[in-house]
Amino acid sequence: xxxxxxxxxxxxxxxxxxxxxxxxxxxxxxxxxxxxxxxxxxxxxxxxxxxxxxxxxxxxxxxxxxxxxxxxxxxxxxxxxxxxxxxxxxxxxxxxxxxxxxxxxxxxxxxxxxxxxxxxxxxxxxxxxxxxxxxxxxxxxxxxxxxxxxxxxxxxxxxxxxxxxxxxxxxxxxxxxxxxxxxxxxxxxxxxxxxxxxxxxxxxxxxxxxxxxxxxxxxxxxxxxxxxxxxxxxxxxxxxxxxxxxxxxxxxxxxxxxxxxxxxxxxxxxxxxxxxxxxxxxxxxxxxxxxxxxxxxxxxxxxxxxxxxxxxxxxxxxxxx
Numbered sequence: 001x002x003x004x005x006x007x008x009x010x011x012x013x014x015x016x017x018x019x020x021x022x023x024x025x026x027x028x029x030x031x032x033x034x035x036x037x038x039x040x041x042x043x044x045x046x047x048x049x050x051x052x053x054x055x056x057x058x059x060x061x062x063x064x065x066x067x068x069x070x071x072x073x074x075x076x077x078x079x080x081x082x083x084x085x086x087x088x089x090x091x092x093x094x095x096x097x098x099x100x101x102x103x104x105x106x107x108x109x110x111x112x113x114x115x116x117x118x119x120x121x122x123x124x125x126x127x128x129x130x131x132x133x134x135x136x137x138x139x140x141x142x143x144x145x146x147x148x149x150x151x152x153x154x155x156x157x158x159x160x161x162x163x164x165x166x167x168x169x170x171x172x173x174x175x176x177x178x179x180x181x182x183x184x185x186x187x188x189x190x191x192x193x194x195x196x197x198x199x200x201x202x203x204x205x206x207x208x209x210x211x212x213x214x215x216x217x218x219x220x221x222x223x224x225x226x227x228x229x230x231x232x233x234x235x236x237x238x239x240x241x242x243x244x245x246x247x248x249x250x251x252x253x254x255x256x257x258x259x260x261x262x263x264x265x266x267x268x269x270x271x272x273x274x275x276x277x278x279x280x281x282x283x284x285x286x287x288x289x290x291x292x293x294x295x296x297x298x299x300x301x302x303x304x305x306x307x308x309x310x311x312x313x314x315x316x317x318x319x320x321x
Contacts, residue, residue, distance in 0.1 A: 021302040023294070025069035025317035029114065029267070029309045033206050034058050035078040036095035046202035047272055048279045050311055052078050055102050062106040062113075068317040072112035074162055074309055075099055077121055078207055085130055086122030090148045094122075097156040104157035114189065115158040117149055117174065118165040126211030128165040128218065137218055142167050147177035154183040162244070164191040166218045171238035189267065190240035193228030193254050195220045199247050199273030206272065228254040232262055240264060245305075247271040249296060252303040259304025268305040270297065275311045290319070 008018045035042055035052035042052040053061060065073055077096030079088040088094040096115060103113045119142065120128045129142025142165065150161055161178075163170050171190045178186050196219035204211060220227050228251070232243050241264060245255045248268035259266045278296060282289030293312045300308050310316070 021298060023298055023301055023316070023320055025320055026071045027301070027305075027307045028070045028297075028313040028317055029072045029074055029112075029307055030065055030070055030313035031074045031076065031269075031309055031311060032058065032061065033076050033078055034095055034099035036080045044202065044206045046205050046276055047311065048276075048283070050206065050275075052206065053099075055099065058099060059102055059106045062103050062111075065314050066107055066110035068314045069321060070111060070313045070317045071307060072114050072160070073103065073107075074114045074116060075103060076116045076207055079122055082122055082124040082210060084124055086119035086145065089119055089122040089145070090152045092152060092156070094152075096121075097152055100153060100156040100158050104159070112159045113157070114160040114162055115153045115156075117146060117153060117161045117163050119145055119149070120165075120209065120211070121207045124210050126209045127213075128215065129167055137167075139167050139169075139218075143169060143173040146170055146174055150174040150177050150186075151181045151183070154178055154181070154186045158186070160187050160189055160242075162189045162191065163240075164194060164244075164246075166191065166194050166215075166220075169238070171235045171240045175239040187241035188239065189242045189244055190235035190238070191246055192232040192235040192240065192243040193220060193245045193251070193258060195222050195228070195247065195251060195254075197222065197247050197250065197271070197273070199250065199271050202272035202276045222250075225254050225257060229257045229261060232258045232266075236262060236264055242267055242306075244269060247274060248300045248305070248308065249274050252299065255300065255303045255305060259306075265306040266304060267307045267309065268300050268303075270300060270308060270310040270312070272311070294319070 033052045038054040041057045044050045118128050129137040132138040196216045244267050246269040248270045278292050281287045
């Protein structure tokens with residue numbers, strides 16, 4: 001007998017019928033940048049089609065995202081002024097908190113408005129925490145800032161906090177702060193397996209990063225997969241409602257491991273560099289853009305992601321519908 005697996009690949013209808021992995025708009029989350037003082041969208045040159053939003057353009061984009069049926073948006077603030085402590089992150093009138101209130105009002109119940117809980121956009125040194133007298137990131141002092149930032153974001157209406165700073169104990173610290181401040185129902189997304197990656201470059205343009213040095217002392221070493229699994233389990237133990245693997249496409253093995261061991265949902269972030277590579281190759285005619293977008297996100301889902309943060313979210317959702 002000749003085994004013929006090709007039989008179920010013969011037609012589009014058959015291929016659709018036996019597909020093992022499917023994408024749905026509700027599983028997509030759109031990262032968005034909001035720039036303080038902007039009166040119109042400002043293009044991000046390294047990310048074609050991505051902009052730093054004004055508050056008005058943010059509202060329009062939220063409405064478009066809701067209409068497309070995606071699951072949520074993740075907001076990042078781009079402040080006019082920065083300082084060593086990232087004080088704009090905890091200012092109720094800081095750009096991220098103002099944008100959150102605007103986004104929640106526009107979105108209603110149509111999607112989940114999420115906020116990035118990290119100091120890097122707000123510090124003049126660009127690190128994800130505060131520095132000690134030797135210029136090193138002070139883990140425990142940073143946790144105090146995260147606690148205050150979490151309460152400020154919750155009070156601004158954020159419906160899910162994305163803890164992306166990679167400080168030890170950040171999930172437990174933020175959970176305690178929220179519970180103590182009367183916000184026990186706000187869920188936490190722990191960026192558990194976040195690697196010190198070369199693929200974040202365009203993002204740093206998007207948030208106008210002031211980074212001095214690198215983040216290798218707190219983000220994970222790309223060589224280490226077991227470390228990612230350990231961080232996932234630690235975040236779950238500390239009370240994370242969801243855990244994250246970031247980046248996605250270069251870390252599908254880590255994502256698969258996380259999905260195998262995690263009792264909570266596992267998300268993955270198709271980061272700026274992954275987005276930019278697809279756009280650049282497509283612009284040169286080297287790849288089929290639409291197929292590459294769908295295949296790249298499908299691969300992340302196939303590896304175990306329950307939801308995917310991607311700058312293609314709205315476009316992909318429309319094509320799926």
